[in-house]
Amino acid sequence: MDILLISASPRKARSGTWALAKHVVRGLGPQARVETVHLRDLKIGFCTHCEACHVACMRCPVKDDVHDLLEKILAADGIILAAPNYINQVPAALKAVLDRSSHFIHCKRLSGKYLCAVVTSGSGTKDGLILDYLRHYANICGAQFSGGVTACARAVQKKAAEAVRFGARFSRDISQRRRYPAQIRAIRGAMAHFANIVGMRKDHWRGEYAYWKERGWL
Ligand SMILES: Cc1cc2nc3c(=O)[nH]c(=O)nc-3n(C[C@H](O)[C@H](O)[C@H](O)COP(=O)(O)O)c2cc1C
Numbered sequence: 001m002d003i004l005l006i007s008a009s010p011r012k013a014r015s016g017t018w019a020l021a022k023h024v025v026r027g028l029g030p031q032a033r034v035e036t037v038h039l040r041d042l043k044i045g046f047c048t049h050c051e052a053c054h055v056a057c058m059r060c061p062v063k064d065d066v067h068d069l070l071e072k073i074l075a076a077d078g079i080i081l082a083a084p085n086y087i088n089q090v091p092a093a094l095k096a097v098l099d100r101s102s103h104f105i106h107c108k109r110l111s112g113k114y115l116c117a118v119v120t121s122g123s124g125t126k127d128g129l130i131l132d133y134l135r136h137y138a139n140i141c142g143a144q145f146s147g148g149v150t151a152c153a154r155a156v157q158k159k160a161a162e163a164v165r166f167g168a169r170f171s172r173d174i175s176q177r178r179r180y181p182a183q184i185r186a187i188r189g190a191m192a193h194f195a196n197i198v199g200m201r202k203d204h205w206r207g208e209y210a211y212w213k214e215r216g217w218l
Contacts, residue, residue: 001028001031001032001077001171001174002032002035002078003025003028003032003033003035003076003080004037004078004080005034005035006037006039006069006079006081007037007038007039008083009083009091010039010091012038015084016153017084017119018038018082020118020151020160020163024163025080025167026164027163027166027168027171028170029168031171031175032078035076037072039091040093042064042069043064044065044096044097045064045066046062046099047062047100048061051204051205054208055204056206057103057207058070058103066097069097070101078113078171078174079114079143080117080118080170081115081116081117081118081134082119083117083118083134084119084120084121085120085122088129089133090130090133104142105140105190106197107198107208107211107212109142110141110143111141111143111187113143114143114144114145114173114178115137115143116146117130117134117149119148119149119150120156122152124150127150128150135183138183139186139190140190144173144183144187145183146170149163195217198212198218
């Protein structure tokens with residue numbers, strides 16, 4: 001089982017979110033091969049809305065480290081998004097990655113994968129908003145979201161045992177192909193929505209239209 005841990009804190013070794021995420025990783029078990037990526041180490045620009053990735057799947061004229069990262073996401077069975085709460089949202093570094101992955105949304109490229117989140121904040125409040133947002137992102141990309149662990153920055157260590165248990169559950173979700181019924185409905189809804197949009201834009205989004213056609217989704 002291949003797991004990609006994306007850590008969005010710029011504080012790397014001093015990051016409480018990464019510290020908590022490492023407990024989740026401990027819980028995954030021996031079958032998990034884990035690769036960790038710190039966004040701080042990468043150069044990732046903003047999406048320019050040029051739509052090149054829709055015209056030819058995955059093509060992007062912004063030459064930076066996002067290309068490798070998106071390939072790593074596609075190669076993983078499970079993705080752990082470790083994000084400090086920045087004004088009740090993910091940090092801009094992670095949002096930039098999500099924006100640059102809009103082809104994943106159009107073509108449901110994360111179908112069959114599982115995402116989860118690790119969130120910390122100074123106050124320990126409103127972290128659920130970030131979990132909700134990342135569940136939405138997972139579902140519109142076709143993936144299921146196993147939930148996450150949250151902690152107040154001052155109390156990360158107190159959540160260690162919960163994080164280990166959560167890691168074990170995330171691992172089980174992946175190996176047993178767990179289905180979350182409400183999320184399956186959300187994924188189907190997103191499929192219907194994008195079938196419509198990709199169909200309407202077929203003359204421009206040729207690559208994505210072909211992708212849907214090849215799979216018999218249209
Ligand atoms: C730009 C910025 C915005 C933040 N916004 C919030 C916030 O809205 N609510 C909150 O409780 N903490 C907020 N914090 C505090 C961080 O979420 C908190 O310190 C977090 O645990 C840092 O994680 P890290 O150690 O992994 O970097 C903010 C911190 C920064 C730098």
